[in-house]
Amino acid sequence: MRLKDVIVGAVMAGAGITYLRMTAALPQRDGVDAGTVPTILASMMIALGLIELVGALRRPAATKAEIRAASSGLVTVGLTLLLIAGFIAALRPFGFPIATAIYLFLQFLVLTPQSAKRSVPLYAGLAIASSVLIFATFRYAFDLLLPAGPLVAWLN
Template sequence: MDAFKRKELITGGFMLAAGIAYLLATMSLPRKSFIDAAFVPYVLAIFMCGLGVLQLVFGFRNAPAADAPADDKKGEVSEYGTVIKTLALIAAYIATLEPIGFPIVTAIYLYLQFIVLTPHGQKIGHLTYAITAIVSAIVIYLIFRQGFDLMLPSGVLNI
């Protein structure tokens, strides 16, 4: 079994195990009706289990082509850079969420994360990224504030 297939199977196994553990933990939540506090955890647990099973199935089926080059060290370095940039963005997001506010910080975070996740060699669509980030932040804020009646930090906007 090659390294690629082994990684896929290990990932699928961990995802399935985590999904089952989450499902078992969710079953201990009290149920009052079909849609209650335990509904979303059940949905998430089922999706996690489904993703684990799919990962295992595709891990058994797929293998890299024989003529594909072995692990490319340059690709690994860029992946580590992406992970480090993402972790830095998350840390900055958490640090600035309370004082600046959810809508502004979320829009900035999403915009910068879109740039970080843009593949090398592909043109960065600044306008598209900015519009998507702003609209997403506003929609998420309104869903939580108006739909779920949950307060998110509004920061300097005072809304």
């Protein structure tokens, strides 16, 4: 576990340094310019990478219980990646609102700890409401079209 944290910290700091070097090529002016936000983001990325790296090096090696707990987290990550792949595959045939509602509902189930009570009606309501709100915001407020799928017949 500690080795992974060291690698993550080093890669993150390295990516931040690379990103900072790339921002140096942007045109510069006095005050706030096109490179200001990327420079801030790169600096934060380097700082966070170094914090992770130092923390990982100072942390003692993981115990067997911690390794077991981390392996259960890998199952959650694997299921999440499968759900994301399924969401991408479902976007075209089902459209954004339906695919997003299904994805969010299943993701809520995956992310609920085993020891917690699962509230299926609450998860379904949140998934549907969130999907409709996001779709309506992008379609009507931002005027950006998301795939509507079979719902296109009911939209103007």
